[in-house]
Amino acid sequence: MYIAMNRFIINEGHEDDFENIWRNRDSTLKEMPGFQTFHLLKGARNEETKQTLYASHTVWEDHEHFVSWINSEQFKNAHKKAGSNKGMYGGHPNFEGFDAVLSE
Ligand code: HEM
Structure with missing residues (x-):
């Protein structure tokens, strides 16, 4: 099992717009070999920033399977508009990938 996470810092006032981009996207993940689950996760709000x-x-x-998706047309298409909405982001997204060592 491999878990791919991309963390986003979202500026105040853009939270609903960010969530709606993900809600309304045309997802092709389900057609990709080896895909299992997707979640959009909301974490903590930083009270200072x-x-x-x-x-x-x-x-x-x-x-x-993850690498095949990264190299696919589907990945490219899903990210055509990823560079827009600059005011929404508090920086570049931060990617982390994990191979499962133990699954219980
Ligand atoms: C290795 C790096 C990345 C991974 C693993 C990743 C992961 C994903 C996934 C799983 C989706 C959903 C695709 C679908 O449902 O078909 C997606 C879409 C999206 N990603 Fe990424 N992403 C990466 C890089 C980036 C970067 C650099 C940005 C820059 C902001 C970004 C922003 C977005 C946005 C905004 C969407 C929604 C697209 C839309 O429908 O407009 N991603 N990404």
Whole structure:
């Protein structure tokens, strides 16, 4: 099992817009071999910066299937508009990927 997470810092006032982008997207994840689950996660709000942490969280059968998706037309299409909405983000997203060592 491989877990891919991309963390986003969202500026105050843009939380609903950010969530709606994900709600209204044309997702093709379900057609990708090895795809298991997707969650959009909302984390803590930082009371000093007023920003909120989110993460996109996908679970794949293994790292190879994730890499195939990253190199696919579907990934490219899903990110055509990812560079827009600059005022929404408090910085670049932060990617982290994990191979499961133990699953219980
Ligand atoms: C390795 C890096 C990345 C991973 C693993 C990742 C993961 C994902 C996933 C799982 C989706 C949903 C695709 C679907 O449902 O078909 C998605 C879409 C999206 N990603 Fe990424 N992403 C990455 C890089 C980025 C970057 C650099 C940005 C820059 C802001 C970004 C912003 C977005 C946005 C805004 C969407 C929604 C697209 C839309 O419908 O407009 N992602 N990403």
